[in-house]
Amino acid sequence: MVRVNSKPMKIKFLFIFLIFFNYSLSFGESYIKASNGITWDKTNQTYSAEGSVEFKNNEIKAFANKILASYIFESEKEIFQNVELNEKVEIYYENEVFKSDTATYNKQNSLIILLGNVSIVSPDRYLSGDELIVDLEKNTRTLKTKGKDSLAEALIKDE
Amino acid sequence: MMNNILKKVNLNVLITLLLLSQIILIFMNSPIEQISQNYQSNSLEKFTTMISGDKSVDIITSDKMVKINENKTMLIGDTNLKNNEYEISSKNVTIDTHNMITSSVKATKTTNNQGTIKSEGFEFDQEANIIKFNGKSEFKTNED
Numbered sequence: 001m002v003r004v005n006s007k008p009m010k011i012k013f014l015f016i017f018l019i020f021f022n023y024s025l026s027f028g029e030s031y032i033k034a035s036n037g038i039t040w041d042k043t044n045q046t047y048s049a050e051g052s053v054e055f056k057n058n059e060i061k062a063f064a065n066k067i068l069a070s071y072i073f074e075s076e077k078e079i080f081q082n083v084e085l086n087e088k089v090e091i092y093y094e095n096e097v098f099k100s101d102t103a104t105y106n107k108q109n110s111l112i113i114l115l116g117n118v119s120i121v122s123p124d125r126y127l128s129g130d131e132l133i134v135d136l137e138k139n140t141r142t143l144k145t146k147g148k149d150s151l152a153e154a155l156i157k158d159e
Numbered sequence: 160m161m162n163n164i165l166k167k168v169n170l171n172v173l174i175t176l177l178l179l180s181q182i183i184l185i186f187m188n189s190p191i192e193q194i195s196q197n198y199q200s201n202s203l204e205k206f207t208t209m210i211s212g213d214k215s216v217d218i219i220t221s222d223k224m225v226k227i228n229e230n231k232t233m234l235i236g237d238t239n240l241k242n243n244e245y246e247i248s249s250k251n252v253t254i255d256t257h258n259m260i261t262s263s264v265k266a267t268k269t270t271n272n273q274g275t276i277k278s279e280g281f282e283f284d285q286e287a288n289i290i291k292f293n294g295k296s297e298f299k300t301n302e303d
Contacts, residue, residue, distance in 0.1 A: 030274075030300040038276060038296040042244070042288045047298065057302060071273065078273035079302065 030057040030080075032067065045078075046070045055083060059136060060105065060112070061092040082106050089114065097121040098134060110136035118143070201226035206234070217242045221252070230257035238263070240283075245271040247281060247290075259285040267292065274300035 032038060036051030048068045049055075055062045055069070057080070065087035071078045083105040085091070091098040091105070091112060101116030112134040119128040120141060129145035206224035210217040222236025234252040240261070241247075250265040262282040269276040269292065279294025292298075 030302040032298040032300075034296050037278065037294060038292045038298055040271075040276075040290045040292070042290070049296070049298075057300075073272075076272065077301070078271070080300070 032069065045072070057107070059093070059107070059110065062105070063090040064088060080107055093134070093136065095122055098132060100132065112136070231255055245269055249281065261285065274298060
């Protein structure tokens with residue numbers, strides 16, 4: 001008979017726990033948190049949130065003073081399609097932070113468009129401009145500044 | 160002499176009892192309970208109703224239903240509003256049939272196809288088809 005307290009059993013339990021822990025982390029959680037309430041407009045299929053607002057899904061985490069999230073129905077489930085962020089926008093994606101006055105995040109296209117007082121902050125760079133297009137799928141960043149040529153960069157991910 | 164003392168004692172006892180009864184009345188009777196007592200004749204305990212609409216059937220359950228007037232109904236205690244789109248659980252819900260607004264200032268939990276919304280109250284404008292979740296609110300979605 002195998003003893004539960006034996007070392008191999010303990011390792012097995014730890015291994016199983018880690019598998020389940022990793023599985024639950026991989027799904028993460030999606031939410032909208034707001035200090036001044038959330039409004040559900042059923043006719044226009046939107047959720048708007050005001051105050052100190054926080055939005056999180058499996059791709060990004062974002063903060064703003066106002067958020068308008070529109071959704072579509074897919075297999076009888078409501079899925080967020082487009083998220084408009086306004087005032088003091090901060091978007092966190094992996095080790096990058098994008099800041100701007102306004103932003104639009106399109107989940108289907110994995111695209112973030114930021115406008116007004118835009119900046120990108122990461123451990124090895126700080127860039128600022130007027131408009132920033134972040135393509136999460138292609139992993140490219142295109143920064144535009146009035147009167148200057150666009151600065152485009154493609155990030156290479158370590159596999 | 161003895162009579163005077165007895166009278167004084169009785170008066171003190173009477174004043175104490177009156178003060179105690181006042182304190183009990185103030186602390187034990189919430190405004191909602193006062194309302195419900197005033198409308199005993201128009202109230203129903205463990206109330207459940209089904210309202211058939213154009214698209215769905217609304218089921219309303221509550222600990223107590225009190226009809227305040229022609230346009231206003233209060234659902235006292237634990238209240239549940241359910242249809243095929245969402246389920247709102249709250250307390251002390253007011254239904255204003257004239258302005259078509261259902262609301263509560265108590266903690267509210269709403270479940271719909273997309274997730275669960277917790278808020279400090281709600282206001283449902285039936286005409287505009289808009290539900291406002293008031294105060295500090297959190298919407299946890301079921302998205303993968």
